Amino acid sequence: MMEKPSTRDRIVVAGRRAMLEQGYEGTGIGPLLASVAVPKGSFYHFFASKEDFAAAVLKAYAEQYRQQRLELFTDASLSPLARIERHLVQVEHDSAAEAAVPGCLYGVLAQAAPGLGEELRAQLHGAFATWEQDLAALIAQAQQEGEVEGGLDPAETAAHLIDLYEGAVIRARAGDGPAAFARFRKFARATLQRGAGASRD
């Protein structure tokens, strides 16, 4: 039997969806609480501020996707490259399932970052860094199996794939829809297979 979600959890779930659809600044606490029939006083019982609330929403989001990643990334029934491939598909699926429009909470908060406090910005940077590290470790495994071009730097390549995903979400929101994610997968695979080549940077 499912436990009934607590009032705090219900606010966090509604806030996550609202931020994904309307952005951090576009999310009004008043309408949000009305949508889950929670009085304003309760909100300030749980959260000191809107930013404190966003930190809780980000924490829950990051923990859920970290858990999902760790399960997939250690799935020994798939080769390391097959796990990466599934991740490239999974991120589109998750972003579409979360809300009425594809979105990534990290990208949403990054867009709002100039107006956010140092603590929340550090939390956001840490969420990206954890994703990068998990993916870099998997890329290194795929290199050991000879499935991914050995000359690639795993950490940099992981960061690149995440950059590319965040860009695809932006383009999907701007009207490209699923085509943006198809491009993401195509070019991500090309990089993994063919390498980053010589750089003049």
Add this chain to the structure above:
Amino acid sequence: MMEKPSTRDRIVVAGRRAMLEQGYEGTGIGPLLASVAVPKGSFYHFFASKEDFAAAVLKAYAEQYRQQRLELFTDASLSPLARIERHLVQVEHDSAAEAAVPGCLYGVLAQAAPGLGEELRAQLHGAFATWEQDLAALIAQAQQEGEVEGGLDPAETAAHLIDLYEGAVIRARAGDGPAAFARFRKFARATLQRGAGASRD
């Protein structure tokens, strides 16, 4: 002698900076007008709504960068690939020069797109499409000169480079700073030089 900017122009310039720094939803018309000492009545003399205002800001932004692109992209003193290379540097420079944090107005409005009307979303999609077409034509020229891998689809590759740039802006805002743009250039060059490889999409 420079002409004195009109009141309308001053509001548009201030709105551009505010949206780049604070996002569309985070930009309040009241504080914006106070910052340029324009009474609220004047705003509604020029713009029917905040969204109508955003359309004017986007129009000015898109036209300025289109003009800049066309000048660079037709500069016969540089090879087509050298023009692409300069564009990859220029976009970071422009995004840094615009406001206190790196930003792209297209990305800002894309993040807010779910809450925007159809007309503004179409304008945004068109701005991305024009950028793609200009860049695709230049990539095709570089292919004719043998400077860029001939197997790449110019339109898809242009879209990819723009995805990657938008992702880099997100990551720069989330704390990666200039490193995000260095990654953007490195992987963009690698794709142009080595191609997109076979795709399973």
